[in-house]
Amino acid sequence: MTLPPNFGRAVDLSSLGKPAPQASATVAGISITPTNLTPDFLEYSSTKPAIVLCWSPRSPESMATLEILGELESESNGAWRLGNVNIDEQPEVASALQTKKVPYAVAFVAGQLVPLFEQPYAKEQIALVINKVLELSAQQGVGAPPAEVIEPEEEEALKALETGDFKSAEAAYKKLLARKPNDAFAKLGLAQTEIFIRTDGLNLETTKAAAQADPLNVLAAMACADIEVMSADVQPAFDRLLHCVRNCSADEKKKAKDHLLALFALVDPSDPRLIKARSDLANALF
Known part of the structure; x- marks a missing residue:
């Protein structure tokens, strides 16, 4: 294993300004020096990933980020190692x-340096980054993938779905999103549950016949x-609602557009049919 390039050059972070005060005696992670960088991090990363944060006591944001990383390491049950670099001392x-600036986080995976982020983030966002590192590391045979954590509301929703209680599942997902508005899995779960509710009891043949008989009947099309x-069978669904967006009155057009956006959330973002439909919708609206 080799050290990253430029090892030994002076680092210029003078934009931080004031002389560094004494750092707190308790700092999360292993303090990294030129002596222990290779054995404790580069070599260690062949068995488990290591996360390193460069920080300065002159930067409260970097100190807060290091504290968050310390909490996450404690919660990880030894899945990864945390190191810290006080840029003023090292x-x-x-x-x-x-x-170039602090906070600056990198990972070591199988002896390779992987830049992560160089600005402060909330704990939830940093946890997502670390989970991604653990996933990528496991794919390379280093360490274990992140343990799946199921939120209590999600568990409640899944149990309700198992019994066909879609309304309870919907309420559980909404409760989770009220607590964690950016939870992607909760958004997807809610979208899936809502389509279960909407299609419950619908007859395929009569529903399709009604939509074909009057293509501008938005409720039938939806x-x-x-x-x-x-x-x-997403392509006909997209085409059907796009036809309503292009040809209906303002109120009906909005209903079709909103419903189409809800359906977009259920399709793989990389699906070429979705990519084209998004473009077609933009053209139809503007």
Whole structure:
């Protein structure tokens, strides 16, 4: 294993300004020096990933980020190792890690340096980054993938779905989103549950016949599009609602557009049919 490029050059972070005060005696993670960087991090990373944060006592944001990382390491049950680099005390190490500003986080995976982020984030966002590191590391045979954590509201929703109680599942997902508005899994779970509710009891043949008989009947088009998406037949569903967006009055157009956006959330973002439908919708609206 080799050290990253530029090891030994001076690091210039003079924009931080004031002389560094004494750092707190308790600092999360292993303090990194030129001596222990290779054995404790580069070599260690062949068995488990290591996360390193470059920080300075002159930067409260970087100190807060280090505290968050310390909490996450404690919660990880030894899945990864945390190191810290006080750039004022270890300019050579900071330079070796190509530090330009703090907080600056990198990972070591199988002896390779992987830049992570260089600005402060909330704990939830940093946890997502670390989970991604653990996933990528496990794919390379280093360490274990992150343990799956199920939120209590999600567990409640899944149990309700198992019994066909869609309304209770919907309420549970909404409760989770009220607590964690950016939870992607909760958003997807809610979208899936809502389409279960909308299609519950619908007859495929009569619903499709109604939509074909009057293509500008938005309610019929929405119901038919739901069934088609449930059957993984997304192209006709998209085309049906796009036709309404292009040709209906303002109120009906909005209903069709909103419903189409809800269906978009249920399709893989990389699906070319979705990519084209998004473009077609933008053209139809503007």
